[in-house]
């Protein structure tokens with residue numbers, strides 16, 4: 001850890017305090033969406049019942065262009081059953097594989113919608129790709145709050161710290177709450193490795209450095225990833241690991257893997273990956289904070305497909 005990484009230092013102290021005191025640890029429920037391999041989380045403070053929802057999923061049927069709310073309703077049911085009060089709706093980044101249900105959840109449950117400040121760069125890149133007009137603001141104003149590296153936030157009495165972890169996209173954030181870190185698309189489970197770094201604005205070298213930063217948290221910190229694809233030989237989906245387990249055995253970045261080795265592996269692997277099925281609908285909606293594009297004069301909202309542009 002660099003002497004000057006005060007945000008990581010503060011996150012480390014927070015994790016240590018939570019490891020020493022069960023009252024500072026969050027209750028965490030993961031909701032897995034098999035259609036997009038995404039894990040959404042509800043993170044709550046047992047003392048006050050305040051909660052954050054991280055990376056929710058809006059169900060989207062690409063052939064019909066229809067959105068439905070089954071995944072969101074599962075979360076609403078959990079929130080209501082446990083009498084939670086939602087204060088945050090957090091996105092780790094602008095996802096390229098699923099649409100966010102944050103606006104739907106916000107309408108039903110309340111809470112502030114938040115993402116990393118670098119979303120502005122993502123809005124700029126994709127605003128151009130989709131030839132969005134001047135009515136599409138590229139200043140993050142579709143969100144209620146933009147997190148900077150090192151920002152502190154609270155879920156009830158629990159403390160949280162936001163860490164900027166770019167590489168997969170420029171805007172990726174990890175959120176450390178008590179002894180748990182929600183690490184989005186950085187590391188996946190140790191047997192599956194890491195997230196791709198070839199989307200517009202992605203950077204494998206940056207991703208390696210972001211991952212190393214997360215792996216400098218205490219060994220017992222719990223890590224919660226945004227996706228799982230069941231590595232070959234594993235029968236169950238999984239999404240929770242620890243720093244120690246990742247450092248010992250992540251197939252892409254365990255202790256001893258050099259930055260150059262990682263970049264060579266990641267670049268070779270990314271060159272063979274197809275674009276995610278829902279990248280064009282997802283990004284178009286998610287850079288708008290999960291809102292569909294403005295309806296046209298017939299009242300219908302349209303998703304654009306740029307041809308030969310991505």
Ligand SMILES: [Fe+2]
Pocket residue numbers: 093094095096097168185
């Ligand atoms: Fe992603």
